[in-house]
Structures are given as C-alpha cells and as structure tokens.
Amino acid sequence: MKNEQGDVLPPRDFESLRSLIIERRAALPKRLVQVARYFLDHPDEIAFGTAASIASAAAVQPSTLVRFAHQLNYDGFSDLQKVFQGRLRERTSNYDDRLKALKNTKQDKPEETQLLNGFMAAAQKSLQDFSSSIDIETFARSVGILANADTIYLVAKRRSYPLIAHMAYAFGKLRIKNCIIGSPNGIDAEIAELATPRDAALAISFSPYSADSVAHAQMMVRTQVPLVAITDSAFSPLAVCAREWIEIAEADYSGFRSLSASMTLCMALPVAVAEARR
Amino acid sequence: MKNEQGDVLPPRDFESLRSLIIERRAALPKRLVQVARYFLDHPDEIAFGTAASIASAAAVQPSTLVRFAHQLNYDGFSDLQKVFQGRLRERTSNYDDRLKALKNTKQDKPEETQLLNGFMAAAQKSLQDFSSSIDIETFARSVGILANADTIYLVAKRRSYPLIAHMAYAFGKLRIKNCIIGSPNGIDAEIAELATPRDAALAISFSPYSADSVAHAQMMVRTQVPLVAITDSAFSPLAVCAREWIEIAEADYSGFRSLSASMTLCMALPVAVAEARR
DNA sequence: ATATTGTCAGAATATATATTCCATTATTTG
DNA sequence: CAAATAATGGAATATATATTCTGACAATAT
Structure with a gap:
C-alpha cells in the first residue's frame, strides 16, 4: 500500500x-x-x-x-x-516544556546545557508531582503535631541534611525551639534520649535510608515522642513508625535526585507551624 | 493455593x-x-x-x-x-473533580492549603525565571574554574548554608576535595587563609548579604584565589569581586524566599565539575 | 455497461503476554 | 541438626491480542 x-x-x-x-x-x-x-x-x-x-x-x-x-x-x-x-x-x-527544553539543548552546548536543563526539568517535575499528590489533611495534622511540641527534634543525615539545616534556621528565626540530630559530633543518640512525649520529632530520609536516622527516629518513637516523617514510600522504615508521614517522590536526572519538592515542603512547614502557634 | x-x-x-x-x-x-x-x-x-x-x-x-x-x-x-x-x-x-477539590479545600482549610500552594508557586516561578535567564556560558566558565581547582572552598551562612551543605555532600561523593567555610566554630577566617591561587572558592549570599560571607570571600580574592559567586544582583558585594558570578532571583511567598532555583543549580554544579574533570 | 480501483469484514496467522508448572533454593519448625 | 515447608527463578504452556490475508462488494471511471 x-x-x-x-x-x-x-x-x-x-x-x-x-x-x-x-x-x-x-x-x-x-x-x-x-x-x-x-x-x-x-x-x-x-x-x-x-x-x-x-x-x-x-x-x-x-x-x-x-x-x-x-x-x-x-x-x-x-x-x-x-x-x-x-x-x-x-x-x-508538562510534556511540552520538557520537550522544548530538550530540543534546545541538543543544538548549542550539549554538555553543560543538557546537564543544567536536566536538573531543572527534574526539579519542575518533582514540584508538579508533589503538588498533585500531597494530601493537605496529612500536612495539616503534621503541622498540628509540631505546633504542640515543646522542642522539635530534627533528624536527617547525608542527602537530607540540608533540609533540616534550613528548617533549623527557619525555626530559629521564628523563635521555635528546635534541635538538630544529624550533626557529626557523635552524641546524636544521647540528645535523642532527652526528648519527651511533650516534644516532637521530624525525621527525613529517602531510600537508601540512613541507618542512623532510622535508629534515632525509632528510639524516639519508643519513648512516646510523636514522630512526623518525610519520606519516599509507604514501606520506608520511617513511614511505618511515624504518627504522620508525608510522601515525596523526587524526580531524578541521571541518578541524581532532586531536592526541590522536599525543600519547598521544608520551607512551608516552619511557617505553618508558627502560624498554628499564634 | x-x-x-x-x-x-x-x-x-x-x-x-x-x-x-x-x-x-x-x-x-x-x-x-x-x-x-x-x-x-x-x-x-x-x-x-x-x-x-x-x-x-x-x-x-x-x-x-x-x-x-x-x-x-x-x-x-x-x-x-x-x-x-x-x-x-x-x-x-474528570478534571472538574480536581478543581472542585481545590475549591473545597479553600473553604475547609484556607490556612495550610494556601500556604503550601504559595510556597509551591514561588518555587515553580523561581525555576522558570532562572531557566530563562541563566547564561550557559557563564555557567560553563564557572564550572571550568572549579574543575581546575585543587580544593574548593565553600562559603555561605544562614539562609544559604543548606546550599553548600548539599554541595559539600555532593563533592564528597564525587571525590572532589572541598572545605566548608560556614561552620559555627569560629575559625572560618583561619581556614580561608589556607586557600591558595591553585584552589578556588564558591561563595553564595543573597541580600541582605552576610557580613561574614562577604568578608571571607574578599579575603580570598585578595590572596588571588579564583572566586565563583552565586548571588542575586550585579551590585552584590560578591558579584563585584568574583571572577565569575551567576545571578539567581528567587521568587518569594509572603516574604519567605524560595531556594529551589539555587538548590537546583547547586545540584548541577558538582556533577558538571566532576564531568569536566574527567 | 464493464473494467478498475479501493474498501471492507471476517477468517487465518503470527506474535506478544500472562500464567502455570517444576526443579532448586531458602526458611522454618520440631 | 534434620525434616518439612515455603519461596523462588526459569522454562513450558496457554491464552489473548494484534496483524495479515482473502474474497466479496461498492464506488468510480472509461
């Protein structure tokens, strides 16, 4: 034919x-x-x-x-x-955007342009996915838990550490007591033991889950500290032991996972907690 | 069965x-x-x-x-x-359902939804603005400077600290020598003095510029250390003294500036440097 | 009016795909 | 530690599914 x-x-x-x-x-x-x-x-x-x-x-x-x-x-x-x-x-x-970006990159500077656009695309996709999947009720309950806490303990290692680094800064600015359990000084476990049921913990970890983060989170759960988790799967060890957990599946570019969605959530959380306290 | x-x-x-x-x-x-x-x-x-x-x-x-x-x-x-x-x-x-859901939430929980959506929107806008304004040549030259360095010194404080926290992690994973000048131990200045012209510095600061970050960056420039800066204006004290500088204007939600564009750049940079070294 | 070309439904076939089965390997239990 | 039981991977099989083929029919042109 x-x-x-x-x-x-x-x-x-x-x-x-x-x-x-x-x-x-x-x-x-x-x-x-x-x-x-x-x-x-x-x-x-x-x-x-x-x-x-x-x-x-x-x-x-x-x-x-x-x-x-x-x-x-x-x-x-x-x-x-x-x-x-x-x-x-x-x-x-957004299919069009990604396609357009990819077309542009193929012309001029394959190396750097493609790389940068790849990371940008992953970031955008992460944000879009997150904004369509987030359950606002879960977010609100999580905020509630943290708002009722005396001190908020922040647990994260490695790739997730920058997220709580920011939260520690934001909470500090907002005059909310907080304490990082993720520092390299080796007394994390001891600090975690200080937490009481009147406090709360916020743990962040993505696959492959940092053994330390999981251990510290579990330790606090055992002593009745309310735990809010940010993680990437219902099967994450954090999700199974948390009082509330928020799912974030970041997109990746050639194996490097974005942090945009997580970071955006971590910007919104402290502000929401501060609002809830007023 | x-x-x-x-x-x-x-x-x-x-x-x-x-x-x-x-x-x-x-x-x-x-x-x-x-x-x-x-x-x-x-x-x-x-x-x-x-x-x-x-x-x-x-x-x-x-x-x-x-x-x-x-x-x-x-x-x-x-x-x-x-x-x-x-x-x-x-x-x-049914697209309608989602729209309806959005309306419902606006009634039920105006607080949290609006807040979260606001931060998401700011993040998206930041990414879009950045992707349309970035000059790839500048990015490539910046990568070149860092790729030629022996050790990369990372300078940032406060709001920008999470960015270099991530870069330190990424560079470490990629086996690229680096050193953070932003820690709270008070010997930043001394460490900065160790840098030589064979090294390079990467400084990040946004208005209002942290006095410490600016001071450390300037100190290194004085000793001929090549400086790459990430900042928000051509008039930034970092921009004026850097060998190369990349402009990022993050959008904000009710006064809280996003970090998405900066973070995405900070994810791409280490990978680009590693590629350039190969 | 008749030849020619194009269209179609349905049967026949080829292919892709899920499912079952069995031998081997782990895991549990007494 | 041995025996029993369950789980696993991979091949074999059954099934579903797409595709091609054929002859009949219809439309159009000559």
Whole structure:
C-alpha cells in the first residue's frame, strides 16, 4: 500500500498526532473517518483498551484499526496506541516544556546545557508531582503535631541534611525551639534520649535510608515522642513508625535526585507551624 | 493455593488496594514485599507496562507478579493491573473533580492549603525565571574554574548554608576535595587563609548579604584565589569581586524566599565539575 | 455497461503476554 | 541438626491480542 506521505515518521506526541488526524480526515475513506472521530473523542479509551474492545466500541473491525494506524505510518495499532498512553503518562508533568527544553539543548552546548536543563526539568517535575499528590489533611495534622511540641527534634543525615539545616534556621528565626540530630559530633543518640512525649520529632530520609536516622527516629518513637516523617514510600522504615508521614517522590536526572519538592515542603512547614502557634 | 483471607473479593479501587497492600506487607515473603513496594512507588508504570517490563524494572520474575496478585486474591496480574489503570482513568478523565477539590479545600482549610500552594508557586516561578535567564556560558566558565581547582572552598551562612551543605555532600561523593567555610566554630577566617591561587572558592549570599560571607570571600580574592559567586544582583558585594558570578532571583511567598532555583543549580554544579574533570 | 480501483469484514496467522508448572533454593519448625 | 515447608527463578504452556490475508462488494471511471 502506498501512502501519499511516503514513509515520513509518524508523530510521537499527542498534539502532533491530533493535528495530523484532523488534517487527513477529509481524505480518508468512510470507515477510517469513523475511526478517526472515535480516536479523537475518546483518547482515554484508546490508551487503555485492546484493539478488540476499541473496535467494538467504535463499531468497526479490529483490522480497520490496524489499517488506520498504517494509514498514519505507524507500525500497527499498538504503536499508535503508545502515543495515547504517553499522553496520560505525561499529563502530570508538562510534556511540552520538557520537550522544548530538550530540543534546545541538543543544538548549542550539549554538555553543560543538557546537564543544567536536566536538573531543572527534574526539579519542575518533582514540584508538579508533589503538588498533585500531597494530601493537605496529612500536612495539616503534621503541622498540628509540631505546633504542640515543646522542642522539635530534627533528624536527617547525608542527602537530607540540608533540609533540616534550613528548617533549623527557619525555626530559629521564628523563635521555635528546635534541635538538630544529624550533626557529626557523635552524641546524636544521647540528645535523642532527652526528648519527651511533650516534644516532637521530624525525621527525613529517602531510600537508601540512613541507618542512623532510622535508629534515632525509632528510639524516639519508643519513648512516646510523636514522630512526623518525610519520606519516599509507604514501606520506608520511617513511614511505618511515624504518627504522620508525608510522601515525596523526587524526580531524578541521571541518578541524581532532586531536592526541590522536599525543600519547598521544608520551607512551608516552619511557617505553618508558627502560624498554628499564634 | 490457600489464602488466609479465604476468598474475599479483592479491592477494585486504588485506595482500598493501597491500604490492603500496606496492611499485608508485614506478612509477605521477601520478594513479594519488594513487589509491593514497587507497585506503590510506581503506580503509573504498573498501569501501562507489561508484566515483563514491570518485572524487570522491579528486579523480579514475571511469575512473581502473578503470585503477588494471587496473594491479594486477584485472578492474575492483569486483573490487578486494571485497578491501577482505573486510578489513572479517574484522575485524568474528570478534571472538574480536581478543581472542585481545590475549591473545597479553600473553604475547609484556607490556612495550610494556601500556604503550601504559595510556597509551591514561588518555587515553580523561581525555576522558570532562572531557566530563562541563566547564561550557559557563564555557567560553563564557572564550572571550568572549579574543575581546575585543587580544593574548593565553600562559603555561605544562614539562609544559604543548606546550599553548600548539599554541595559539600555532593563533592564528597564525587571525590572532589572541598572545605566548608560556614561552620559555627569560629575559625572560618583561619581556614580561608589556607586557600591558595591553585584552589578556588564558591561563595553564595543573597541580600541582605552576610557580613561574614562577604568578608571571607574578599579575603580570598585578595590572596588571588579564583572566586565563583552565586548571588542575586550585579551590585552584590560578591558579584563585584568574583571572577565569575551567576545571578539567581528567587521568587518569594509572603516574604519567605524560595531556594529551589539555587538548590537546583547547586545540584548541577558538582556533577558538571566532576564531568569536566574527567 | 464493464473494467478498475479501493474498501471492507471476517477468517487465518503470527506474535506478544500472562500464567502455570517444576526443579532448586531458602526458611522454618520440631 | 534434620525434616518439612515455603519461596523462588526459569522454562513450558496457554491464552489473548494484534496483524495479515482473502474474497466479496461498492464506488468510480472509461
């Protein structure tokens, strides 16, 4: 079968595909117009359905779907379907931006530009994911726990340390008693023992969880200190023992995980706690 | 295979499933815990992937996925997968719900939601502004200076301290000699004096500039140490004396300035330096 | 009116995918 | 420590699914 477009590569992103379908629709045979219409009207169904289910919903034969895909220069129905799946996958993060950024980088300075843009993209994605996944009730309860505490003990090591470094600064500025358990002086355990049920602990750790952080958090939980955790999974050792826990799944660029979402949360928390105390 | 839950019907909505997995996690064998974890951490992947692709991503056998599904009383992997697909359908199909949810929250809990959204917005804006204003040449030259240094001295206080705390960690991981001048032990000046022209300094400070940071940076410049600065204005005392300087204007929410753009830059820098050294 | 080209449904086939099974390896229990 | 039990990985199998093929039909041109 010959196609008037020759063997041009088919679009891989949804928007281009959409335009292509609209443009071609006029020149298509009857059944294929019917398919085109169904595809544009029910993109979600296309993403999840099987060829058979979609065919019957659109009142055509499965083979017609394959012909339609071929007409658009795709390998087959499955290939075309991937574009619809991609659309849903990227719904949360802004697909266009990332694509645009990637295109730009490929031209001028591959090394540094790509690197920087990669980290920027990861940061943006982290923020977007977090803002769509955060449960405000959990956040509010966490704030409540910390607001009722006498002293707030801050637990974090290694990669997460900068987060509590900032919180210690912010709490200090806001005149809220706090104490870091993450310093390199080796008496963390002793300090952790000073915490009472009238205090509260805030622990931050992401996979692979720092053994020390987990140990200190657990120690405090054992002595009835209310624990709020910020971590990346329901199975994190912190999540399982915390009174409240907030999930953050940071995006990464070539193995280096972002800190943007966590940092933003760590900026909001002290302010929220201060507000709650007033 | 007999299951302690008998033949209770498995959950058909994502939230119930999530709870069920968390509840059962403890009683599950090792591999199945691993699967459980992957499922909850990467729900989107589960929705679209094939058993084979998911299995390899989670580092288990496809058969393990089936066993996991059976353990939860599903017919098989495909049956379980449908729940994950359903979640995505819900989430994307009615945009209205999310909007409604946002409105509701504004009534219920104006305090926390507004606060958190405000910080998120500031973070996003910072990233966007920075990504459109950054001069990649400057970044590349800064990386060059740091890559040629023997030891990298990191200068920052107060609000900027978490940034170099992260860099010290990153440089350390990348086996790049570095030294923090920002610790509270009072011998910063003495340490700064050790720097030679073969080293380099990286100073970070935003208005109002920390007197100490500025003093230390200037001291090093006087002894011919190449200085790279990250600051917020061309008139910053750091900008005027640095060999290279990168401008970052963070957005703020009710007076609290974001750290997202700076942090992202501080994640990219060490990696770029390490690449340049290779 | 007839040849030609294009379209289609449905059957046949190829391929991808999930699932089951079994031998081997861990783990528990007496 | 030995025996029993459960868990695991990998191959074999069953099933679902997409794709191709064929002949019939319809539209169009000659």
